Amino acid sequence: DVKVTQSSRYLVKRTGEKVFLECVQDMDHENMFWYRQDPGLGLRLIYFSYDVKMKEKGDIPEGYSVSREKKERFSLILESASTNQTSMYLCASKVGGAYEQYFGPGTRLTVT
Amino acid sequence: DQQVKQNSPSLSVQEGRISILNCDYTNSMFDYFLWYKKYPAEGPTFLISISSIKDKNEDGRFTVFLNKSAKHLSLHIVPSQPGDSAVYFCAASATTGANNLFFGTGTRLTVIP
Numbered sequence: 001d002v003k004v005t006q007s008s009r010y011l012v013k014r015t016g017e018k019v020f021l022e023c024v025q026d027m028d029h030e031n032m033f034w035y036r037q038d039p040g041l042g043l044r045l046i047y048f049s050y051d052v053k054m055k056e057k058g059d060i061p062e063g064y065s066v067s068r069e070k071k072e073r074f075s076l077i078l079e080s081a082s083t084n085q086t087s088m089y090l091c092a093s094k095v096g097g098a099y100e101q102y103f104g105p106g107t108r109l110t111v112t
Numbered sequence: 113d114q115q116v117k118q119n120s121p122s123l124s125v126q127e128g129r130i131s132i133l134n135c136d137y138t139n140s141m142f143d144y145f146l147w148y149k150k151y152p153a154e155g156p157t158f159l160i161s162i163s164s165i166k167d168k169n170e171d172g173r174f175t176v177f178l179n180k181s182a183k184h185l186s187l188h189i190v191p192s193q194p195g196d197s198a199v200y201f202c203a204a205s206a207t208t209g210a211n212n213l214f215f216g217t218g219t220r221l222t223v224i225p
Contacts, residue, residue, distance in 0.1 A: 004155070009153070033212075035215075040121070040217060041217060042114075042116075042118075042201060042215045042216055042217035042218050043156070043201065043215040044215075045212065048212065058212075090155055090156070092155075094211075097211065098211065099144050099146060099161065099205050099211050099213070100146065100158050100161065101158075101213060102158075103148075103155030103156045103157070104155050105153070105154055105155050106153070106154070106155050108153075
């Protein structure tokens, strides 16, 4: 069974703080993704990574950065959190060339 | 610009009846389609998929239909059960490129016992 874990289920941060969201997968997947889910907007891709140290911008990368130093770990960084980044953040991974993505349980981030 | 659209934000169905969830797409390059199911406070889980070379794929109570000419797909759940109550996301991908998924906005299905 594929397992994707995220470091926190719930997180509350203050405006201006630097926030790290961690994602780890245990199936040696090449590709990893970060999405945010907002009501009425579905899942929107923030960043993705094809391989270690490689990253590509998704549809809404502004205000975010990512890091992938090891194959199993993909981190999402909010350099200076803002209230409009309050959202559900979902990490996913997949085998390179496949379609199906496997998702983690999500992190509900609230920025006050 | 939303390339995958789910125009019904919510749907209520009686237990035992058929649930039909609809999805439209605009990009003619999409050739693989997936449905995901999401419970509150959990990540989406893969449900069923279909390639553009088919017009139907069935897995137990779940059937996905694809109408390429209309750029439309639908998910049928028969019979619907209370445990099917969740948000359903349609997703599409094009073989060319990274096989990234484009998601719809989701439809919340409520199955009434």
